[in-house]
Amino acid sequence: xxxxxxxxxxxxxxxxxxxxxxxxxxxxxxxxxxxxxxxxxxxxxxxxxxxxxxxxxxxxxxxxxxxxxxxxxxxxxxxxxxxxxxxxxxxxxxxxxxxxxxxxxxxxxxxxxxxxxxxxxxxxxxxxxxxxxxxxxxxxxxxxxxxxxxxxxxxxxxxxxxxxxxxxxxxxxxxxxxxxxxxxxxxxxxxxxxxxxxxxxxxxxxxxxxxxxxxxxxxxxxxxxxxxxxxxxxxxxxxxxxxxxxxxxxxxxxxxxxxxxxxxxxxxxxxxxxxxxxxxxxxxxxxxxxxxxxxxxxxxxxxxxxxxxxxxxxxxxxxxxxxxxxxxxxxxxxxx
Amino acid sequence: xxxxxxxxxxxxxxxxxxxxxxxxxxxxxxxxxxxxxxxxxxxxxxxxxxxxxxxxxxxxxxxxxxxxxxxxxxxxxxxxxxxxxxxxxxxxxxxxxxxxxxxxxxxxxxxxxxxxxxxxxxxxxxxxxxxxxxxxxxxxxxxxxxxxxxxxxxxxxxxxxxxxxxxxxxxxxxxxxxxxxxxxxxxxxxxxxxxxxxxxxxxxxxxxxxxxxxxxxxxxxxxxxxxxxxxxxxxxxxxxxxxxxxxxxxxxxxxxx
Numbered sequence: 001x002x003x004x005x006x007x008x009x010x011x012x013x014x015x016x017x018x019x020x021x022x023x024x025x026x027x028x029x030x031x032x033x034x035x036x037x038x039x040x041x042x043x044x045x046x047x048x049x050x051x052x053x054x055x056x057x058x059x060x061x062x063x064x065x066x067x068x069x070x071x072x073x074x075x076x077x078x079x080x081x082x083x084x085x086x087x088x089x090x091x092x093x094x095x096x097x098x099x100x101x102x103x104x105x106x107x108x109x110x111x112x113x114x115x116x117x118x119x120x121x122x123x124x125x126x127x128x129x130x131x132x133x134x135x136x137x138x139x140x141x142x143x144x145x146x147x148x149x150x151x152x153x154x155x156x157x158x159x160x161x162x163x164x165x166x167x168x169x170x171x172x173x174x175x176x177x178x179x180x181x182x183x184x185x186x187x188x189x190x191x192x193x194x195x196x197x198x199x200x201x202x203x204x205x206x207x208x209x210x211x212x213x214x215x216x217x218x219x220x221x222x223x224x225x226x227x228x229x230x231x232x233x234x235x236x237x238x239x240x241x242x243x244x245x246x247x248x249x250x251x252x253x254x255x256x257x258x259x260x261x262x263x264x265x266x267x268x269x270x271x272x273x274x275x276x277x278x279x280x281x282x283x284x285x286x287x288x289x290x291x292x293x294x295x296x297x298x299x300x301x302x303x304x305x306x307x308x309x310x311x312x313x314x315x316x317x318x319x320x321x322x323x324x325x326x327x328x329x330x331x332x333x334x335x336x
Numbered sequence: 337x338x339x340x341x342x343x344x345x346x347x348x349x350x351x352x353x354x355x356x357x358x359x360x361x362x363x364x365x366x367x368x369x370x371x372x373x374x375x376x377x378x379x380x381x382x383x384x385x386x387x388x389x390x391x392x393x394x395x396x397x398x399x400x401x402x403x404x405x406x407x408x409x410x411x412x413x414x415x416x417x418x419x420x421x422x423x424x425x426x427x428x429x430x431x432x433x434x435x436x437x438x439x440x441x442x443x444x445x446x447x448x449x450x451x452x453x454x455x456x457x458x459x460x461x462x463x464x465x466x467x468x469x470x471x472x473x474x475x476x477x478x479x480x481x482x483x484x485x486x487x488x489x490x491x492x493x494x495x496x497x498x499x500x501x502x503x504x505x506x507x508x509x510x511x512x513x514x515x516x517x518x519x520x521x522x523x524x525x526x527x528x529x530x531x532x533x534x535x536x537x538x539x540x541x542x543x544x545x546x547x548x549x550x551x552x553x554x555x556x557x558x559x560x561x562x563x564x565x566x567x568x569x570x571x572x573x574x575x576x577x578x579x580x581x582x583x584x585x586x587x588x589x590x591x592x593x
Contacts, residue, residue: 032525034487034499041503051485053409054526114497 003079007138010072011284014131017069018280020062021127022273025180029055030115036108039063066104073100073134080137089140096133103130117181124177128170128280135284139291144240152296153241158230159297162290165223169283172216175209176279184209185272191263217259224252224282227289244289251282379445380557386579388553389586392434392545392565396593398425404529411484412461412527420529421466422569423593430549431591433467434567435519435535437542438553439574441561447539453477453510456522456532458486458502463522463532467568469542470534472513479508485526492520495536499525518566533568558583565589 024030032055033039039047039060044067052060073096080093103126110119139145179185184206194200194214200207228245235241258275265271291298401419406412424432453475457464461482470476478488480502488509489499494517500509513520513536524530535542543551553563560578570591579585 028528029525031489031499032487034489034501040485040501053411053484055408055528056485056526057408114491114499 003083004138004141004143006079007076007134007141010069010076011131011134011138013065013069013072014127014134015277015280015284017062017065018127018131019273019277020058020065021124022276023058023269024062025120026267026269026272026276027055027058029058030120031059031111032056033059033063033111036111037063063107066107070100070104073097073130076134076137084141086140089137092133092137092140096130096137099126099130099133103127115181117178120181121174121177124181125174128173128283131280131284132287135287136291139288145295150238153235153238153293154296155234155293158227158234158241158293159290161223161227161230162286162293165220165227166283166286166290168216168223169220169279169286172213172220173279173283175213175216176276179206179209179213180276182206182209185267186263188214189263191260217256220282221252221256224248224286227286231289240292241289244285244292248282248285248289251278251285254278255282378448378555380555382555384558384581385555386558386581386583386585387556388561388563388577388579389584390436390551390563390588391586392431392436392549392551392567392589392591393429394423394425394431394549394570394593395429395590398429398593399423406461406527406529409461409484409527411482415460415482418460418462418529421462423567424547426547426549428548430545430547431567431570432545432547432549434545434549434551434565434589434591435467435469435533435542436545436551436553436563436565436589437469437518437535437537438539438556439562439564441559442539442541442557445539445557447471449473450540451475455479456488456534458482458488458524458530461527461530463524463530465532465544467519467533467544468535469544470513470536471540472516472536472538474512476511476513476534477508478502478511480505486524486530487526489523489525490520490534491523492517492536495520518564519568535566563587565591567591 035041037044039056040051042048044060044063047060073093077093077097080090084090084093103123106119106123106126110116110123113119179187182205187204187206187210188194188200190196194207194211195202200211228249231238231241231245255275255278258271258278261268261271262275399422401421401424404418404420406415406418421433426432449471451474454468454470455477456468456479458480459482461484478500480486483505486502487499488502489497490511491497492513494515495513498511502509513534515536516538517536519533519535522532522534541553541556543553545551556579558579558581560576562574563577564572564574566572570593573589573591575587575589577585577587
C-alpha cells in the first residue's frame with residue numbers, strides 16, 4: 001500500500017520537475033547560474049533563499065527539485081530491491097535511477113557547455129523517459145495491474161495502435177524539444193495558419209522544424225482519436241482502457257489549446273511550460289494505455305522471469321507474477 | 337525469456353551510454369588559438385598621422401526610451417529606473433552608442449596591444465558602458481558594482497563563449513579575446529534586460545559615438561579607409577574616406593528609424 005502511494009508520488013514529482021524544467025527554458029534562465037553542481041560557489045542546498053532572484057529563481061529551483069526527484073527515485077529503487085519479487089520491476093527501478101542520474105549529468109553538462117542544442121535536446125528527451133519509467137513502475141505496482149479478476153485484453157489492433165501512438169507522441173515531443181532549443185517556437189508567428197497560408201510560403205530550418213511540430217501534432221491527434229475511438233467501440237466496458245482513453249482526449253484538447261496559446265501569446269512562459277508538461281502527460285497516459293493493452297503479452301514475457309526468479313520454473317501467463325502485483329511475504333528468497 | 341529481457345535492458349543501457357558519450361564528444365569544445373604576437377611599437381609615424389571625425393545621426397522620429405521592469409530582483413527594483421538603450425538619440429538627432437571603426441585600409445600593419453584594461457561594469461542592474469571597443473589580447477575587466485548576483489555571459493561567434501558568476505561586488509574577472517569580432521554580445525541571464533556589445537579589433541582605430549552622435553578616430557596613417565558604423569538595431573553603414581598627412585577628414589552617417 002505504502003509502495004503504491006510512493007510510486008505515484010515519484011511519478012507526480014517527475015511531472016513537477018518537467019514543469020520546472022519548462023520554466024527554465026521558457027524564461028531563458030538556463031545559464032543564469034554559471035557553475036554546476038554548485039550555485040554561485042555555494043553548495044547547492046546552502047544557497048541563500050534571498051539570493052534566488054531573476055533567472056536564478058527558476059534555474060536553482062529546477063536543480064533543487066531535480067535533486068529531490070533523484071533522491072526519491074533512489075529510495076524507490078532501494079525499496080523495490082527490498083520488497084519487489086518481480087525481477088524485471090526491480091530492474092525498472094535501477095534503470096529509472098540510472099536514467100535520472102544521467103539526466104542530472106546532462107543537465108550539468110548543458111550548463112557548463114553553454115546549452116549546446118544536442119545536449120539540451122537529449123536532456124529534454126531523457127526527462128520524458130524518466131517520467132515514463134516512474135509512471136510505468138507506478139502502474140506495475142498498482143492494484144489495477146494486480147487485479148486478475150477480469151481477463152487481460154487480447155486485441156492485436158489495439159496493441160499496434162497504442163504502440164504507434166505512444167512512439168509518435170514521443171517523436172513529436174522530440175521535435176518540440178528541437179524547436180524549443182533552436183529558438184524556433186515563433187518561427188511561424190500565426191496560428192492556425194502559417195504566414196496566412198496552410199503551407200508556409202517561405203522556408204528556413206526554423207520554419208521547417210516549427211511546421212514539422214504542427215504537422216506532428218496533427219498526426220498525433222489523429223492517432224489518439226483513432227486509439228480512443230477503438231477503445232470506446234470495442235472495449236467500452238473495460239474501465240482500465242476507457243479511463244486513460246478519456247484522459248488522453250482531455251489532455252489532447254488541453255495540449256492543442258496550450259500549443260496555440262504559446263504562439264498567440266508569443267511564448268508566455270507559464271503557458272509555454274504548461275505545454276511542455278501537458279505533452280509529457282499525454283505521452284505517459286498513452287504509455288499506460290499501451291501497457292494495459294499489452295498486459296497479456298507482458299504477463300507471458302515477464303511471468304516466466306518471475307517464475308524463474310522464484311525457482312519454480314515457467315508459469316502460465318495468467319498466473320504470472322506480473323499479474324500478481326507487488327508481493328509481500330513471497331518476496332523472501334525470491335531473488336535469483 | 338529471462339535472458340531476452342536481460343539482453344534488451346543491457347542493450348538499451350549500452351546504446352544510451354554510447355549515445356551520451358558520442359553526443360558529449362560531438363559537443364566538446366576545443367581551446368581557442370592564442371592571439372597572434374603583438375607588435376611592440378606603433379607602426380604609424382606620429383608626424384604624419386591624421387584623423388577621421390564624424391557625426392552619426394538618426395533620421396525620423398526617435399522611439400521613446402521605455403522604462404524597464406526590474407521587479408524580478410528586489411535590489412534592482414530599488415535602483416534608479418533603467419530605460420531601454422536600444423536607440424538613444426541625443427541633441428541635434430545625434431545617435432549614441434554607435435561603434436565606428438576602420439574596417440579596411442590598414443594593410444598588414446601590426447599594432448601594439450595596450451596593457452591597460454578596459455572595464456565593463458554591472459552597475460545599477462545595467463551594463464556600463466553599453467557599447468565599447470577593445471583590441472585583441474587587451475585585458476577586459478569584468479566587474480560588478482551591484483550588491484546582487486549577476487552573471488556575465490558573452491556569446492560571440494568567432495571567439496570563445498564564456499559565462500562567469502559575479503557573486504560579490506568586489507569580484508573581478510579578466511578576459512582577453514583572441515580574434516577580432518564586431519560585435520560580441522554580452523548579457524546577464526539573471527536579469528534579462530541587461531546587455532552590452534563589445535567590438536574586438538586588431539587595431540586601435542575605433543570609437544563609440546557620444547550622446548551628441550560624434551566620434552573621432554585619431555592617429556591614422558595617411559591612406560584610404562573603409563569606415564563602418566555599427567548599431568545594434570539599425571544595422572551597419574560604410575563610407576570610404578581618404579586622409580592625407582596630418583589631415584582630418586569628416587564623415588557623416590545617417591541611420592533611418
